[in-house]
Amino acid sequence: GKLTLLCDAKTDGSFLVHHFLSFYLKANCKVCFVALIQSFSHYNIVGQKLGVSLTVARERGQLVFLEGLKSAVDVVFQAQKEPHPLQFLREANAGNLKPLFEFVREALKPVDSGEARWTYPVLLVDDISVLLSLGMGAVAVLDFIHYCRATVCWELKGNMVVLVHDGGDVEDEENNILLNGLSHQSHLILRAEGLATGFCRDVHGQLRILWRRPSQPTAQRDQSFTYQYKIQDKSVSFFAKGMSPAVL
Amino acid sequence: MAAVATCGSVAGSTGSAVATASKSNVTSFQRRGPRASGTNDSGPRLVSIAGTRPSVRNGQLLVSTGLPALDQLLGGGLAVGTVLLIEEDKYNIYSPLLFKYFLAEGIVNGHTLLVASTKEDPANILQELPAPLLDDKCKKEFDEDVYNHKTPESNIKMKIAWRYQLLPKMEQIGPVSSSRFGHYYDASKRMPQELIEASNWHGFFLPEKISSTLKVEPCSLTPGYTKLLQFIQNIIYEEGFDGSNPQKKQRNILRIGIQNLGSPLWGDDICCAENGGNSHGLTKFLYVLRGLLRTSLSACIITMPTHLIQNKAVIARVTNLSDIVVGLESFIGSEKETNPLYKDYHGLIHIRQIPRLNNLICDESDVKDLAFKLKRKLFTIEWVQDNYLRQERNIYPPGFSYLLKQKDSAWGEGSLQHSTFLMSFLAKATAFASRLVRHSEPLKQNGSGRIRQAAGPRLWHDGRRQEAPGLLGIPP
Numbered sequence: 001g002k003l004t005l006l007c008d009a010k011t012d013g014s015f016l017v018h019h020f021l022s023f024y025l026k027a028n029c030k031v032c033f034v035a036l037i038q039s040f041s042h043y044n045i046v047g048q049k050l051g052v053s054l055t056v057a058r059e060r061g062q063l064v065f066l067e068g069l070k071s072a073v074d075v076v077f078q079a080q081k082e083p084h085p086l087q088f089l090r091e092a093n094a095g096n097l098k099p100l101f102e103f104v105r106e107a108l109k110p111v112d113s114g115e116a117r118w119t120y121p122v123l124l125v126d127d128i129s130v131l132l133s134l135g136m137g138a139v140a141v142l143d144f145i146h147y148c149r150a151t152v153c154w155e156l157k158g159n160m161v162v163l164v165h166d167g168g169d170v171e172d173e174e175n176n177i178l179l180n181g182l183s184h185q186s187h188l189i190l191r192a193e194g195l196a197t198g199f200c201r202d203v204h205g206q207l208r209i210l211w212r213r214p215s216q217p218t219a220q221r222d223q224s225f226t227y228q229y230k231i232q233d234k235s236v237s238f239f240a241k242g243m244s245p246a247v248l
Numbered sequence: 249m250a251a252v253a254t255c256g257s258v259a260g261s262t263g264s265a266v267a268t269a270s271k272s273n274v275t276s277f278q279r280r281g282p283r284a285s286g287t288n289d290s291g292p293r294l295v296s297i298a299g300t301r302p303s304v305r306n307g308q309l310l311v312s313t314g315l316p317a318l319d320q321l322l323g324g325g326l327a328v329g330t331v332l333l334i335e336e337d338k339y340n341i342y343s344p345l346l347f348k349y350f351l352a353e354g355i356v357n358g359h360t361l362l363v364a365s366t367k368e369d370p371a372n373i374l375q376e377l378p379a380p381l382l383d384d385k386c387k388k389e390f391d392e393d394v395y396n397h398k399t400p401e402s403n404i405k406m407k408i409a410w411r412y413q414l415l416p417k418m419e420q421i422g423p424v425s426s427s428r429f430g431h432y433y434d435a436s437k438r439m440p441q442e443l444i445e446a447s448n449w450h451g452f453f454l455p456e457k458i459s460s461t462l463k464v465e466p467c468s469l470t471p472g473y474t475k476l477l478q479f480i481q482n483i484i485y486e487e488g489f490d491g492s493n494p495q496k497k498q499r500n501i502l503r504i505g506i507q508n509l510g511s512p513l514w515g516d517d518i519c520c521a522e523n524g525g526n527s528h529g530l531t532k533f534l535y536v537l538r539g540l541l542r543t544s545l546s547a548c549i550i551t552m553p554t555h556l557i558q559n560k561a562v563i564a565r566v567t568n569l570s571d572i573v574v575g576l577e578s579f580i581g582s583e584k585e586t587n588p589l590y591k592d593y594h595g596l597i598h599i600r601q602i603p604r605l606n607n608l609i610c611d612e613s614d615v616k617d618l619a620f621k622l623k624r625k626l627f628t629i630e631w632v633q634d635n636y637l638r639q640e641r642n643i644y645p646p647g648f649s650y651l652l653k654q655k656d657s658a659w660g661e662g663s664l665q666h667s668t669f670l671m672s673f674l675a676k677a678t679a680f681a682s683r684l685v686r687h688s689e690p691l692k693q694n695g696s697g698r699i700r701q702a703a704g705p706r707l708w709h710d711g712r713r714q715e716a717p718g719l720l721g722i723p724p
Contacts, residue, residue, distance in 0.1 A: 030391040039542045069539035133531035133565045172561035231609045
């Protein structure tokens with residue numbers, strides 16, 4: 001029952017999404033992936049590099065994939081009878097995310113009929129900031145996350161991983177509300193940041209890990225680590241600050 | 249050095265050559281590349297579409313932006329199904345050029361074009377496309393142009409010091425016009441009329457479209473955007489760019505160009521209002537457009553006046569929603585115009601975002617400080633440091649550079665004599681300079697040092713002439 005917040009500032013944190021996707025698929029979890037920023041084939045090819053096949057997982061029913069880009073086209077150009085998860089795209093004034101939540105709940109609903117094939121369910125959202133760009137208010141998105149938490153994390157004892165984009169110094173009010181709200185709720189925050197000194201060939205950024213453990217009364221309640229990372233073709237290597245192999 | 253420079257362009261052509269070579273057994277793929285590129289109407293070879301090549305890194309199909317130097321910066325070209333966003337320069341002088349290069353490249357390769365604009369009639373835009381510098385007949389003219397403008401910088405390739413050899417090099421201007429991926433264009437001439445007439449293009453001129461139909465749909469998009477999306481979608485489905493009816497005919501690429509997106513002429517108010525009520529129109533439009541592109545064989549270029557948009561949050565979101573973002577910053581009216589470092593350039597080009605497609609990493613270029621200049625015919629992108637090197641030359645004494653020029657012509661650079669000459673001269677110059685430095689450094693004071701100083705430092709530091717001051721100094 002954990003919410004992990006992935007956050008990227010001045011860099012691209014998608015490698016974290018790919019990691020969690022392949023990690024949970026390998027761990028035999030039932031995954032619902034709401035991918036708003038890239039196409040299925042992109043995730044599939046990267047997944048293959050990381051050792052999982054999304055097509056196979058989807059056929060087996062392990063993965064439920066919502067391809068935002070493709071369904072947006074369908075929603076906008078074809079009027080549909082049944083409410084689509086991204087129905088709000090058609091609505092003139094800001095609708096709500098209830099259809100999307102219903103979609104997630106349907107996807108992760110435990111199936112009684114068969115034997116327990118998958119362990120606990122996981123909801124993965126790639127770039128929830130896109131919902132803001134599509135006209136949703138920050139409060140609506142926070143409500144959506146809250147509903148999902150109640151369902152996925154409490155009822156189904158599953159996990160949630162959400163990526164949010166941090167604009168950095170740009171004053172994007174709604175995004176800041178969303179970011180702060182999510183940081184407040186999450187148990188673990190992974191924050192990928194670009195280097196303050198700018199582009200570097202051998203160090204792509206640094207990752208700050210913040211554990212929030214309200215259950216532990218001991219001294220180490222909030223633990224924070226910082227690592228630097230370099231993304232390679234099929235993996236990401238982490239090292240302590242200033243300990244890049246390139247400078248040693 | 250030359251090998252490093254040409255490596256980038258060779259890698260791409262071999263990439264496509266390998267792809268074709270795997271189908272038919274070709275032993276020497278060095279020749280295969282240019283030959284395959286020469287034939288535009290390749291009947292049986294349905295696999296390759298004219299003007300495209302697969303990416304070396306991720307296997308995506310790439311199209312050229314019409315500017316080979318830019319292609320190289322973007323990791324080989326613009327991947328099919330992605331959006332290239334150009335942030336316009338302040339007075340919108342150079343961004344239309346990039347826009348036109350992109351379209352002209354499409355015409356030369358026989359791609360279908362879709363031009364959308366609110367300001368100019370698309371037919372007029374097509375009339376003003378630059379003429380391509382095609383094969384051999386233009387090559388001479390091309391070289392002539394290059395060398396005419398190169399006279400002040402003919403020593404650019406001169407090896408000032410060996411450390412510079414290791415630095416990354418920008419794409420060298422060379423006669424690669426025979427390759428079909430990426431052409432050079434002559435900005436001073438118009439595209440020949442028959443080429444334009446032969447091409448298949450669709451224009452979207454907003455004033456016409458709005459007046460013609462008055463059907464308003466309840467959608468949160470502004471009517472202009474809705475119309476354009478429907479138009480693009482129609483073209484894609486009717487002409488089969490979505491791959492719905494394969495093998496019907498030769499598959500082709502749709503090149504979409506949208507000019508001044510987000511400007512007030514599109515009926516968007518984000519330029520005027522700080523917190524406009526309709527600030528989601530643009531981002532929604534981009535999202536749906538991207539969805540359309542991802543499912544079809546098309547590539548899109550958008551120019552956007554980002555400096556007009558008041559709400560900076562929108563720019564960040566737009567950047568996030570597009571694939572490649574390139575910013576142009578012209579020096580006109582800016583104080584950088586007077587900076588001697590930039591004196592040969594017309595502006596800076598910022599590569600703000602490179603997509604990660606099918607990959608964890610992206611093809612990020614190592615070179616960050618890039619400037620562009622518009623020569624009489626060519627639009628070139630250069631590394632600022634190249635200019636810096638050129639200026640570094642100017643600090644040498646005048647006789648030095650004169651000698652260099654003389655020797656250059658006699659020996660040819662890179663030859664043994666050339667480099668030994670350089671070395672000896674540099675050694676002499678260094679020795680001379682270090683002596684100068686020694687004179688100017690402050691002398692250490694010990695005791696009543698005034699008198700000693702007056703006698704001149706030379707006498708004290710030089711061991712042999714210590715006896716000369718005689719009365720004045722007491723040696724320690």
